[in-house]
Each structure stands twice: as structure tokens, then as C-alpha cells.
Amino acid sequence: MRLLSAGQSIPRLADRLIDELGSLGSVLSTSEERLRQLGADSNCIAMLGLIRETLGAVLERNVGEQPLIENGLALADAMHSEMAYLRVEQVRVAFLDAGRRLIRIELLSNGTVRHAHIYPREIARRCLELSASSVVLVHNHPSGDPTPSPEDVLLTKRVRRALEAIDVSLLDHLIVGRRGTVSFDACGLM
Numbered sequence: 001m002r003l004l005s006a007g008q009s010i011p012r013l014a015d016r017l018i019d020e021l022g023s024l025g026s027v028l029s030t031s032e033e034r035l036r037q038l039g040a041d042s043n044c045i046a047m048l049g050l051i052r053e054t055l056g057a058v059l060e061r062n063v064g065e066q067p068l069i070e071n072g073l074a075l076a077d078a079m080h081s082e083m084a085y086l087r088v089e090q091v092r093v094a095f096l097d098a099g100r101r102l103i104r105i106e107l108l109s110n111g112t113v114r115h116a117h118i119y120p121r122e123i124a125r126r127c128l129e130l131s132a133s134s135v136v137l138v139h140n141h142p143s144g145d146p147t148p149s150p151e152d153v154l155l156t157k158r159v160r161r162a163l164e165a166i167d168v169s170l171l172d173h174l175i176v177g178r179r180g181t182v183s184f185d186a187c188g189l190m
Contacts, residue, residue, distance in 0.1 A: 013039055025085040028052050069100050072136045072172025076181040083140040083176040089116035091139040093123055095132035096171070103130050105138075118155055120162035127168045134169040138176065146177035148189060156184055 017027045020038055027035075032045050040048070069075060075094055083090060091109040096102060108123065109116045116139060127135060137159060141147075152175060160170040173184040184190050 013044065023085065025081070028055075029085045029087065031087075067102055069094065069096050069102055069136065069171070072138075072174050072183050072185055073181075075105075075136055075138065076174060076176075076183065079138045079174055079176050080181050083138070084144075084178045086140050087142055089139060089142060091116045091118050091137070093126070094136040094138065095127065095130045096134045096136070097131070098133040100134065100171075103132055118159065120159045123159060124162050124166050124168070127163065128166060132168060134171050135163065136171050137173040139174075140176040144178035146175040146180050146182040148175055148182060148184065148187075153184075153189055156189065160190070 017035075017038060017040070018024070021027050021030055028048060028051065035045050035048065067074065079092070083092070088110060090107065092105055093108050094102060094105045106126065109118060118137070118139070123135065123137070126132075137156070139152075152173070156170070156173045159173075163170050170190070171185065172190065175182045175184075
């Protein structure tokens with residue numbers, strides 16, 4: 001964030017962004033429009049974009065280094081850092097091969113502050129395209145509270161049934177919030 005101040009004519013922009021948005025994660029996930037409202041110019045926004053891309057590239061693993069995913073909690077830290085500060089609900093799916101190695105994580109849906117659509121058939125279709133044997137469903141709660149709602153539990157059952165029909169297992173459903181991550185598997189909700 002100090003890099004922003006060095007290239008910015010407005011003193012203490014970095015401090016103001018952190019004060020207003022609460023954390024570096026929040027700043028990096030804030031829309032360009034909101035950053036402009038807070039006084040960021042085009043150079044600042046471009047620099048934040050580069051920081052976001054650089055962090056993504058550094059944290060991305062090469063195909064040969066894909067981790068073994070024993071359970072959903074193996075993804076919890078990475079998903080928390082990427083999703084905890086999003087201002088709208090987002091649904092991602094981690095697709096795993098037969099050896100439980102990560103094939104890829106894909107964005108399935110961007111939603112609103114309170115809801116994102118999840119279509120079991122779309123997850124099943126993508127599993128077939130990627131030859132995935134199992135998946136971990138992940139979504140965030142912008143409120144910060146990762147406690148599963150009754151709708152989350154019902155949806156998890158629908159997704160599990162759809163995937164069972166094509167011989168793909170749903171290993172876990174993670175809900176990410178600023179206050180932590182909840183694993184349906186660890187909580188006995190699977």
C-alpha cells in the first residue's frame with residue numbers, strides 16, 4: 001500500500017483506503033468505481049490491478065505441482081484469502097481428478113450481496129467436460145458470517161444428488177466469510 005502513496009499526488013491515499021475499506025484484501029477486491037470515489041486515480045487503480053495479478057501469479061501452482069486434496073479444508077486458506085472480502089456472493093467449484101489432484105478452480109456464479117445462483121446441472125456438465133471425479137463447492141457470505149443457512153444446506157443436497165447421478169462425489173461445501181470458513185463435511189452436514 002505504501003507503493004500507492006509513492007506514486008500518488010494525494011498524500012496518505014493508502015492509509016485512507018485501508019481506513020475506509022478495512023484491510024488490504026478489501027482494497028484489492030474493491031471495484032474501480034468505488035476506488036475512484038475514494039480518490040484513487042487511474043495510475044493507482046492500474047497499480048492495484050497489477051498487485052492483484054502478481055499475487056495471483058505467485059500463488060498459482062503449475063499443473064505438475066497440483067496439490068492432493070484430501071478434503072475441502074485443504075482449500076480453506078486459499079479460498080479464504082481470495083473470497084472473504086468480496087462484496088457480493090460468488091460461487092466457485094474446485095474440480096478434482098480421480099487421484100484427488102486439483103484440475104482447476106472455476107468461478108461458477110457472481111451474485112448479489114445476499115445470493116448467488118448455483119445450478120447443479122452446470123456443475124455436472126463441467127465435471128464431464130473436465131473428467132472430474134470429485135468437486136468441492138465454495139461460496140462466500142459477504143456479511144462475514146460463514147454460518148450455513150437452511151438454503152445452503154438444501155442446495156448442497158441437491159448438488160450432491162445431481163453429481164451422484166454421473167458418478168462424481170461432492171467432497172465438501174465451504175462457506176467463506178471474514179470471520180472464518182465453515183466446512184460442511186467437518187460439521188457433519190454432507
